Amino acid sequence: xxxxxxxxxxxxxxxxxxxxxxxxxxxxxxxxxxxxxxxxxxxxxxxxxxxxxxxxxxxxxxxxxxxxxxxxxxxxxxxxxxxxxxxxxxxxxxxxxxxxxxxxxxxxxxxxxxxxxxxxxxxxxxxxxxxxxxxxxxxxxxxxxxxxxxxxxxxxxxxxxxxxxxxxxxxxxxxxxxxxxxxxxxxxxxxxxxxxxxxxxxxxxxxxxxxxxxxxxxxxxxxxxxxxxxxxxxxxxxxxxxxxxxxxxxxxxxxxxxxxxxxxxxxxxxxxxxxxxxxxxxxxxxxxxxxxxxxxxxxxxxxxxxxxxxxxxxxxxxxxxxxxxxxxxxxxxxxxxxxxxxxxxxxxxxxxxxxxxxxxxxxxxxxxxxxxxxxxxxxxxxxxxxxxxxxxxxxxxxxxxxxxxxxxxxxxxxxxxxxxxxxxxxxxxxxxxxxxxxxxxx
Numbered sequence: 368x369x370x371x372x373x374x375x376x377x378x379x380x381x382x383x384x385x386x387x388x389x390x391x392x393x394x395x396x397x398x399x400x401x402x403x404x405x406x407x408x409x410x411x412x413x414x415x416x417x418x419x420x421x422x423x424x425x426x427x428x429x430x431x432x433x434x435x436x437x438x439x440x441x442x443x444x445x446x447x448x449x450x451x452x453x454x455x456x457x458x459x460x461x462x463x464x465x466x467x468x469x470x471x472x473x474x475x476x477x478x479x480x481x482x483x484x485x486x487x488x489x490x491x492x493x494x495x496x497x498x499x500x501x502x503x504x505x506x507x508x509x510x511x512x513x514x515x516x517x518x519x520x521x522x523x524x525x526x527x528x529x530x531x532x533x534x535x536x537x538x539x540x541x542x543x544x545x546x547x548x549x550x551x552x553x554x555x556x557x558x559x560x561x562x563x564x565x566x567x568x569x570x571x572x573x574x575x576x577x578x579x580x581x582x583x584x585x586x587x588x589x590x591x592x593x594x595x596x597x598x599x600x601x602x603x604x605x606x607x608x609x610x611x612x613x614x615x616x617x618x619x620x621x622x623x624x625x626x627x628x629x630x631x632x633x634x635x636x637x638x639x640x641x642x643x644x645x646x647x648x649x650x651x652x653x654x655x656x657x658x659x660x661x662x663x664x665x666x667x668x669x670x671x672x673x674x675x676x677x678x679x680x681x682x683x684x685x686x687x688x689x690x691x692x693x694x695x696x697x698x699x700x701x702x703x704x705x706x707x708x709x710x711x712x713x714x715x716x717x718x719x720x721x722x723x724x725x726x727x728x729x730x731x732x733x734x735x736x737x738x739x740x741x742x743x744x745x746x747x748x749x750x751x752x753x754x755x756x757x758x759x760x761x762x763x764x765x766x767x768x769x770x771x772x773x774x775x776x777x778x779x780x781x782x783x784x785x786x787x788x789x790x791x792x793x794x795x796x797x798x799x800x801x802x803x804x805x806x807x808x809x
Contacts, residue, residue: 376448376452379444379447379448379451379452380444380448382397383440383443383444383447385397386435387435387440390432390435390436394420394431395417395420395421398413398416398417398420401413419431426676426677426678426679426680427680428680429680430680430681430682433638433680434610434640437605437608437638438608438609438610439567439570439607439608439609441570442567442570442608442609442610444570445545445569445570445571446548446570446571446573446610449521449545449546449547449548449571450522450548453521453546453547453548454475454521454522454547454548457519457521458475458519458520458521458522459475459519460519461518461519462474462475462518462519462520464519465518465519469731469734469735471700471734471735471739471740471743472699472700472701472734472739472742472743473518473519473520473700473734474515474518474520474700474701474702474703474704474734475520475522475702475703476520476522476523476524476702476703477511477512477515477520477522477523477524477703477704477706478523478524478525478526478703478704478705478706478716479503479508479511479523479524479525479526479705479706479707480503480525480526480527480528480530480705480706480707480708481502481503481508481525481527481528481530481532481533481536481537481708482501482502482503482527482528482529482530482532482533482708483500483501483502483527483528483707483708483709483779484502484527484528484529484532485527485528485529485532485554486529486532486554486556486557487529487554487556487589487590487593501707501708501709501779502533502708503706503708503710505536505539505540507710507725507726508536508540509540509543509544511706511725511730512540512544512547514729514730514731515730516544516546516547518730518731521546521547521548522547522548522550523544523547523548523549523550524549524550524551524552524703525537525549525550525551525552525553526552526705526716527552527708528708529553529554529557530551530552530553531551531553531557531558531562532557534557534562534565537549537551537572538562538565538566538569538572541569541571541572542569545569545571547571548571548573549571549572549573550573550574550575551572551573551574551575552575552577552614553574553575553576553577554576554577554589554593554597555574555576555577555596555597555600555601556593556596556597556600558574558600558603558604559603560603563603563604563607563609564607566604566607566609567607567608567609573609573610573611573612574604574611574612575611575612575613575614575641575643576597576600576601576611576612576613576614577589577613577614577615577616578594578597578613578614578615578625579615579616579621579625580615580621580624580625580630581594581624581630581633582594582595584621584624584625585597598637601637601638601639602637605637605638610640611639611640612639612640612641612642612643613634613639613641613642613643614642614643614645615642615643615644615645616644616645616646616647617644617645617646617647617660617664617668618647618658618659618660619647619657619658619659619660619661619664620658622660622664622667622668625644626644626667626668626671626672628671628675631675631679631681631683632679634681635679635680635681639681640681640682641681641682641683641684642681642682642683642684643683643684643686644668644672644683644684644685644686644687645686645687646660646665646686646687646688646759647659647660648717648758648759649788649791649792650717650719650778650783650788651778651780651781651783652778652781652783652787653781654791656791656795659791659795661798662798662799662801662802663802665687665688665799665802666802666806668685668688669685669688669753669806672685672688687755687756687759688753690752690753690755691752691753694747694752695746695747695748695749695752695755696742696746696747696748696755696756696757698714698715698718698742699714699715699738699739699741699742699743699746700714700734700739700742700743701742701743701746703715704733704734704739706725707719707777707779708779709724709777709779710724710725710726710727711723711724711725711777712724712725712728712730712733712736712739713777714738714739714742715758717758718757718758718765719776719777719778719783720738720765720769720774720775720776720777720785721738721774721775721777722736722737722738722772722773722774722775723736723738723739736772737771737772737773737774738768738769738772738774741768741771741772742757742768745757745764745768748760748761748764749761751803751804751807752807753803753806753807754796754799754800754803758788758789758792759792759795759796760792760795760796760799760800760803761796762788762789762790762792762793762796763789765785765788765789766785766786766789769785770785
């Protein structure tokens with residue numbers, strides 16, 4: 368750790384210690400200091416933060432105080448230092464330097480699958496059928512993180528399979544790489560008191576728990592009794608004063624309930640700190656196009672989530688509809704990439720076509736591979752940021768990239784041709800374009 372980084376880390380820790388002594392008074396004083404010493408930096412952001420801190424009517428007034436009062440102070444400080452100092456202030460400049468140096472994308476976050484195994488058998492999930500045949504070893508994950516940090520990457524996100532099948536290894540990695548943030552998409556059924564205590568100890572592990580909606584919808588897909596197991600896990604995480612969130616995939620079937628105000632408010636009541644909404648993707652030979660949201664459903668999701676964000680104390684991300692805030696598609700290493708349990712390096716967690724494997728190439732060499740460079744050279748895929756994806760909204764773009772680079776399918780259960788995948792998106796893309804252009808051009 369450099370002297371500058373050490374000073375920044377110590378400074379942030381001291382700020383938190385000061386805030387915790389009297390949050391109501393000292394939160395405002397911290398912003399006063401920021402205004403005094405950095406009057407021309409992040410002015411609009413500081414204005415928003417000041418409003419959230421000082422105005423009791425602001426939706427994030429209670430949210431900020433809930434973080435201070437209901438989350439373990441060491442967890443708050445650890446996550447803040449690793450996210451704001453390491454992943455942002457330290458990591459981002461290194462990423463930018465490497466983008467220029469190597470003329471390729473350098474990610475802000477790396478998604479990886481520790482295992483293809485899962486303890487559940489959810490309807491429509493390949494992991495339920497494929498089982499536990501594939502794993503990244505501890506040493507392989509450790510090496511990926513080491514390579515990532517050399518490029519300035521301090522944010523790692525676990526997918527699967529069910530990552531917590533490997534929870535001992537994941538905690539071990541948290542301890543070794545205590546300068547990183549680890550987010551984990553999980554069904555939460557393996558979260559017990561021992562693991563919650565380990566999360567409390569490391570402070571840099573955050574679960575994003577999958578829900579299909581309320582009890583009936585969740586149990587219909589994930590199995591009888593799973594919803595109550597999830598609620599039990601959430602209550603345990605709350606009791607232990609940990610940070611946790613929700614991952615929710617909206618489809619034509621569950622759209623109304625999962626984007627409803629009732630569901631959103633229920634998460635607030637459960638003490639959830641964030642929700643990440645994903646649009647259903649028809650990935651896989653047997654994936655149903657009937658589950659694709661209609662244009663009116665997607666538009667309603669767009670409107671609802673923006674309304675909730677401006678009125679309710681819960682932070683929401685809308686993966687498909689928030690591209691305007693990040694300049695379009697973030698895959699292909701532009702902001703993230705995906706490494707599956709077989710070591711295949713995919714441009715996206717939803718786009719399973721690759722020409723590289725982490726067991727054969729370095730991370731940097733993979734980022735300079737033909738498939739990743741095709742992403743680099745073609746982003747953004749559409750000037751309308753409500754049509755960011757080269758698969759879902761611009762399927763002709765994915766067809767062309769796969770054909771040009773000879774990338775192969777990395778689907779672990781049933782390899783799917785790019786034409787088969789994109790054919791399921793062609794009509795959707797045409798239908799959504801009409802609505803997306805109307806919203807974007809307002």
